[in-house]
Amino acid sequence: MKYLKNVVTLQFDQDKCTGCTLCTRVCPHGVFVMQEAKAALTDRDRCMECGACAKNCAFEAISVNAGVGCAGAIVKGWLTGEEPSCDCGGSC
Amino acid sequence: MRWGIGRDRYKVTPGLYAVGQPDEHSPVLVSANYKLSFDALRRELQKIDAWILVIDTKGINVWCAAGKGTFGTEEIIRRVKSSRLNEIVSHRQLILPQLGAPGVAAHEVTKQTGYRVIYGPVRASDLPAFLHSGLQATPEMRRVTFNTKERLILTPVELVMMNKVSGWTLLALFLLGGIGPSILSLSDMWQRGLAASAVYLAGLVVGAVLTPILLPWIPGAVLAWKGFLTGTAAALLICILVAGHLSLANTVALLLALPAVSSYCAMNFTGSTTFTSPSGVEKEMRRAIPLQALAVLGAGIAWFWGNFSAGL
Numbered sequence: 096m097k098y099l100k101n102v103v104t105l106q107f108d109q110d111k112c113t114g115c116t117l118c119t120r121v122c123p124h125g126v127f128v129m130q131e132a133k134a135a136l137t138d139r140d141r142c143m144e145c146g147a148c149a150k151n152c153a154f155e156a157i158s159v160n161a162g163v164g165c166a167g168a169i170v171k172g173w174l175t176g177e178e179p180s181c182d183c184g185g186s187c
Numbered sequence: 188m189r190w191g192i193g194r195d196r197y198k199v200t201p202g203l204y205a206v207g208q209p210d211e212h213s214p215v216l217v218s219a220n221y222k223l224s225f226d227a228l229r230r231e232l233q234k235i236d237a238w239i240l241v242i243d244t245k246g247i248n249v250w251c252a253a254g255k256g257t258f259g260t261e262e263i264i265r266r267v268k269s270s271r272l273n274e275i276v277s278h279r280q281l282i283l284p285q286l287g288a289p290g291v292a293a294h295e296v297t298k299q300t301g302y303r304v305i306y307g308p309v310r311a312s313d314l315p316a317f318l319h320s321g322l323q324a325t326p327e328m329r330r331v332t333f334n335t336k337e338r339l340i341l342t343p344v345e346l347v348m349m350n351k352v353s354g355w356t357l358l359a360l361f362l363l364g365g366i367g368p369s370i371l372s373l374s375d376m377w378q379r380g381l382a383a384s385a386v387y388l389a390g391l392v393v394g395a396v397l398t399p400i401l402l403p404w405i406p407g408a409v410l411a412w413k414g415f416l417t418g419t420a421a422a423l424l425i426c427i428l429v430a431g432h433l434s435l436a437n438t439v440a441l442l443l444a445l446p447a448v449s450s451y452c453a454m455n456f457t458g459s460t461t462f463t464s465p466s467g468v469e470k471e472m473r474r475a476i477p478l479q480a481l482a483v484l485g486a487g488i489a490w491f492w493g494n495f496s497a498g499l
Contacts, residue, residue, distance in 0.1 A: 097408055097462075098408055098462055098463050098464060098467050099408055099409065099464075099467040099470060099471065100408075102464060102466045102467040102470050103464045103466050103467065104466055117293065117306075120285070120306050120324070120329065121285060121288035121306055122329075123285065123286065123309060123329070123330060123331035123461070124330065124331065124462070125326065125329070125330060141462070142464060143461070143462055143463060143464045144464040144465050144466060145253075145254065145288075145289040146254075146289045147253075147285075147288035147289040150288065150289060150290070150291065150292050151288055151291070151292060151293050151294070153292075153293075153294035160465075160466070161254075161289060161465075162465040163254060163458075163465060166454050166455045166457050166458060166468060166472060167348075167455060167458060168458065169465070169468060169469050169472060170472070
């Protein structure tokens with residue numbers, strides 16, 4: 096299933112990539128693939144902003160505004176002005 | 188358990204556990220201390236000798252705990268040291284569930300503990316194959332899926348989450364139902380309250396159960412839109428079934444209210460999906476919530492109008 100187009104905050108700087116392949120392993124949606132000894136961002140709209148790739152990139156080539164995608168948490172975030180978190184007792 | 192009953196008490200004591208007859212060469216698998224995750228892991232490892240390092244995620248599953256950071260770098264480093272893993276195994280490798288990756292910086296764990304982090308498959312059921320193939324995961328093992336069965340087991344918890352809101356909504360509907368030409372009528376309250384509650388509950392079931400199940404087959408990408416479509420279909424079906432028994436005002440109220448409730452519930456399912464991004468969810472909410480509110484307001488006006496005009 097595909098979600099909205101062109102909304103995710105995922106950014107990739109291929110110049111900093113050393114080709115360690117870790118991002119291709121941790122991504123649950125196969126957003127990165129290896130091309131000629133470097134990672135390439137091939138399916139950006141499938142990104143769900145979980146942050147696994149950025150967190151595991153030791154070379155700071157990837158950035159993403161990772162967060163909670165639960166509607167209840169986002170509403171709470173709007174009301175309290177805080178970052179959305181799972182602590183609303185929601186399913187996630 | 189899946190219904191959210193007693194889920195707060197589902198914790199496993201953190202520490203090092205053995206499955207089978209592990210020795211110093213056996214693999215070390217890191218797990219959350221959520222009992223469902225831990226039990227699933229043990230079940231899949233029945234014929235394998237391994238160590239399980241259970242870290243303290245406050246009883247939350249790997250994916251959600253990783254999102255919060257409790258399944259994280261610091262906690263893993265702490266547990267590796269406190270469990271004296273160095274004295275128990277001779278190798279220096281930790282196998283982490285892939286879904287723990289959002290909370291863990293593999294290179295930091297290696298730097299602080301000397302252990303190399305290897306991300307295993309997404310599903311525990313793929314672990315035996317992963318271990319037997321020399322820690323190689325196929326692309327399928329690395330993908331998160333969201334099939335009908337996976338969506339179905341998530342729906343009960345969605346309903347339970349709405350319990351409190353639903354209770355107040357139903358009470359309000361009964362009270363509002365009583366307001367009419369005769370100021371406050373008990374029979375009106377009962378009849379109209381019951382009808383409105385039925386519409387609300389129908390919206391709830393269509394949005395929180397039916398929409399998630401039918402998700403891939405409903406057109407569109409936005410969940411609020413999908414919920415609106417199924418809600419509209421359900422409302423039209425009800426119109427046909429009770430044709431002639433419904434006043435114009437109540438028909439309008441039904442056609443506005445049911446899709447709005449369904450749309451809102453479906454939008455809430457974004458918290459359980461495996462393919463929606465927070466940026467996308469926020470965008471869809473900014474567009475959908477005003478429309479949903481407007482539809483509910485419109486339905487309310489039509490409903491009231493129906494109540495007063497019927498009494499004239």
